[in-house]
Amino acid sequence: MLRLPVAALIIACMATASVAQEREPEERQRLLDLAYTLGESHALRQTCEGLNDQFWRSRMVRLTEVEQAEQGFDAQLRERFNTGFAARQGEFPLCDAASRKAEQQSARKGQALALKLSQSIRMIPRGETAPDSMAEPAGPR
Numbered sequence: 001m002l003r004l005p006v007a008a009l010i011i012a013c014m015a016t017a018s019v020a021q022e023r024e025p026e027e028r029q030r031l032l033d034l035a036y037t038l039g040e041s042h043a044l045r046q047t048c049e050g051l052n053d054q055f056w057r058s059r060m061v062r063l064t065e066v067e068q069a070e071q072g073f074d075a076q077l078r079e080r081f082n083t084g085f086a087a088r089q090g091e092f093p094l095c096d097a098a099s100r101k102a103e104q105q106s107a108r109k110g111q112a113l114a115l116k117l118s119q120s121i122r123m124i125p126r127g128e129t130a131p132d133s134m135a136e137p138a139g140p141r
Contacts, residue, residue: 030117031067035060035077037110039084044103048095057081 023031042056049055060081064074088106092099 024120027117027120028073030113030120031063032076032080034110034113034117035063035080036084037106037113038063039081039086040088040106041084041103041110042081043085043088044092044099044106047089047092047099048103 038056038060042054042060045056046053060077064077067074067077069077088102092102
């Protein structure tokens with residue numbers, strides 16, 4: 001599965017993220033697309049792993065914490081996550097080959113978005129620290 005490479009790219013992207021207000025419009029759109037993809041991934045993973053699995057939801061929570069977006073954009077990010085979740089949950093209610101394939105496709109899409117975001121990140125000057133990354137565990141699993 002592509003879970004680990006996607007998670008690694010999202011972590012790399014968030015490790016040096018600037019706050020959403022400082023992002024260019026295309027970066028903000030990629031963040032919205034990533035939120036949607038995280039929602040899709042969350043639904044697809046829960047289909048096979050069970051409702052208690054919060055792997056991708058915890059990454060979405062961390063994304064919103066790191067971005068420190070103004071209230072309106074934060075609400076858009078959450079709405080996109082929920083829309084992606086609902087779309088895939090309704091489309092794939094059962095864990096089967098089709099849902100696993102959809103999960104892989106979603107992972108590839110998330111990987112591409114995270115890569116584009118990580119390539120557009122502004123470099124942090126020497127001596128300054130990056131915002132907390134998503135590399136820190138979200139808690140016991």
